[in-house]
Amino acid sequence: MSLPVEQKPASTARGRLHDIIFESDTRAGRAFDVALLWAVILSIGTVLVESVASVRADHGELLRALEWTFTVLFTIEYALRLVAVRRPLRYATTFLGVVDLLAILPTYVSLLVPGAQALLVLRIVRLLRVFRILKLANFLSEAEVLKRALRASRPKITVFLGAVLSLVVIMGTIMYLVEHDNPRFDSIPRGIYWAIVTVTTVGFGDITPQSPLGQMFSALLMIMGYGILAVPTGIVSVELAAASRDNAVSGQACPGCGIEGHQIDAAFCRRCGHAM
Numbered sequence: 497m498s499l500p501v502e503q504k505p506a507s508t509a510r511g512r513l514h515d516i517i518f519e520s521d522t523r524a525g526r527a528f529d530v531a532l533l534w535a536v537i538l539s540i541g542t543v544l545v546e547s548v549a550s551v552r553a554d555h556g557e558l559l560r561a562l563e564w565t566f567t568v569l570f571t572i573e574y575a576l577r578l579v580a581v582r583r584p585l586r587y588a589t590t591f592l593g594v595v596d597l598l599a600i601l602p603t604y605v606s607l608l609v610p611g612a613q614a615l616l617v618l619r620i621v622r623l624l625r626v627f628r629i630l631k632l633a634n635f636l637s638e639a640e641v642l643k644r645a646l647r648a649s650r651p652k653i654t655v656f657l658g659a660v661l662s663l664v665v666i667m668g669t670i671m672y673l674v675e676h677d678n679p680r681f682d683s684i685p686r687g688i689y690w691a692i693v694t695v696t697t698v699g700f701g702d703i704t705p706q707s708p709l710g711q712m713f714s715a716l717l718m719i720m721g722y723g724i725l726a727v728p729t730g731i732v733s734v735e736l737a738a739a740s741r742d743n744a745v746s747g748q749a750c751p752g753c754g755i756e757g758h759q760i761d762a763a764f765c766r767r768c769g770h771a772m
Contacts (some may be wrong), residue, residue, distance in 0.1 A: 511751065514580040518749035532573065536599075539566035539591075540620055543591060567603040574600060577754065586753035586768050588735040593754065645735035652731045664691035667717055674710045681705075 504573045518528045539562075544553050546559040567638050574596050576652045578584040587593045668688030675681040681690070690703045750765035764771055 510582070514749075514751055514754075516579055517580050518754055526711065535566060535569060536620070539570075540561070542566065563603055567600050570596075570600045581749060581754045582770060583753045583768050602732050611759065641736065645732055645738070648735040648738070649728075649731050655732070656727055660695065661771055663720075663724075664688055664695055667691040667695075667713065671705060671710055671713060674713065675705050675707060678710070691717060691762060694718055696724065696725060698723045 514523055516524045516528050519527075520529050542562045546556070552559065577587065577593075577596065581587045588597065651704055665688055668686075668691040669684050670687075671690060672681050672684045672687035675687075677721070681687050686703065693700050693703075694714060697717075697718065705711050750768065750770055753765060753768040753770065
């Protein structure tokens with residue numbers, strides 16, 4: 497007995513909505529995405545302008561009305577995205593799903609926490625969709641390579657950061673003991689702060705050692721800083737080389753969860769297993 501063939505997404509109302517919202521192969525889908533990008537750009541511009549005191553004093557009411565208008569539109573769009581996929585929760589937990597949610601939350605939070613609407617600049621991350629809209633498949637491929645490389649580098653980077661954290665705690669404690677007569681080094685946390693600023697070669701200069709021994713430790717830590725900064729670069733470079741061996745991805749979004757970045761010949765979603 498043959499199994500019933502699953503109805504193609506495009507033949508259902510949800511499928512047509514999915515094609516418009518998540519794909520850009522049709523005129524309606526492309527128009528929707530372009531309109532969305534312009535809305536994102538205008539909403540970010542509204543937030544930036546609203547932060548200027550003189551402009552806020554003259555046009556504060558208008559700017560707040562625009563912020564709420566964009567927020568309501570993005571809220572409707574977010575709800576439609578959840579309706580358009582077969583597994584809404586899976587889409588909501590993807591990177592772009594979380595970004596879509598963060599694009600609307602600050603305005604609502606501002607009702608309880610004044611000023612929280614400034615976080616609406618997070619909407620700029622939504623402009624990443626321009627790569628799909630403009631059919632820049634090579635950018636999508638390289639973004640997938642970078643993501644895989646960063647994911648593969650995570651264990652090594654974690655160990656590296658743990659070693660650096662141990663180093664700055666030890667050096668900060670040593671400087672606290674060595675510079676006991678220096679009022680700037682009045683606690684171990686202050687010494688750790690100095691060590692972090694020094695090992696990263698930032699060098700604010702707000703805390704400086706005065707004793708010859710302290711200056712010697714300072715010079716040693718600065719020299720170590722140059723070598724330390726090169727380590728994560730090498731780790732990520734190796735993983736990038738490995739991830740670049742197979743980097744062909746398509747711009748098609750999964751009908752089930754909405755995630756992108758699949759291999760061109762993928763028959764099923766790499767996240768939820770839905771048929772592509």
